[in-house]
Amino acid sequence: MNRTLFVAGNWKMNKTTAEARDLVSKMLAPLREISNVEKVLCPPFTSIPAVSPLLEGSGIGLGAQNLHWEEKGAFTGEVAANMVKEFCRYVIIGHSERRTYFGETDETVNRKLRAAIKVDLIPIVCVGETLDQFESGQTAEVVRRQIRLGFAGLGTAYVSRIVVAYEPVWAIGTGKASSGENANTVHGKVIRPALAELFGDRNAEAMRILYGGSVTAANSSEFFSQSDIDGGLIGGASLKPDEFVAITKAALR
Ligand code: PGA
Secondary structure, three states: OOOOEEEEEEOOOOOOHHHHHHHHHHHHHHHHOOOOEEEEEEOOHHHHHHHHHHHOOOOEEEEEOOOEOOOOOOOOOOOEHHHHHOOOOEEEEOOHHHHHHOOOOHHHHHHHHHHHHHOOOEEEEEEOOOHHHHHOOOHHHHHHHHHHHHOOOOOOOOHHHOEEEEOOHHHOOOOOOOOHHHHHHHHHHHHHHHHHHHHOHHHHHHOOEEEEOOOOOOOHHHHHOOOOOOEEEEOHHHHOHHHHHHHHHHOOO
């Protein structure tokens, strides 16, 4: 199966609109030149309208970092899927920082995923175990459960477009990345089989599974050369134009 590699930059809570424009201007030209990789930038909500016109026609997609599952109403501070869709084609769902600091669960991930699909957004769904779970050998069990509950009850019609990001919590922002081999084992032996159980082999084979957690220009090829790693979700390094461009180049297979 030839899956197009996918590299997304998750800017998290960084950059004012002026800084966001500046960051995009520093990577736009070299990123445009990299074809055959699906490229996505996910700025904070406030910078999305500023970044949107800069990316138009560039082949670089725009994504949000979150959404709410309800269509509208009294949900102070939240943003609905159709509002995200006004500007974006992609949305990150269930990032571990949202699970850890904002009480998101596999159930809320499932609701958000359905809301995203309903408006035709491409979701990037994050899963991954904590350090404790990793050290006590629970990775497979935890990730399998996150997939089973997070993806519960979805039809198969849309599913091959959904992107999954395996992000071990202990590797995020710590400078302590997983190894390519370890991540590839989780992707190929745990995540893809769990997706196949829900959606069939064909759909599971088509779905991109990204690795995320301390990816840098120096270690990106180690991940992207693995058989079941289809790209990366990049945090810290996506704020450094040269690094992000180099990581995206490494995704050229
Ligand atoms: P990091 O973050 O690259 O800074 O480790 C990855 C992520 O949280 O998506």
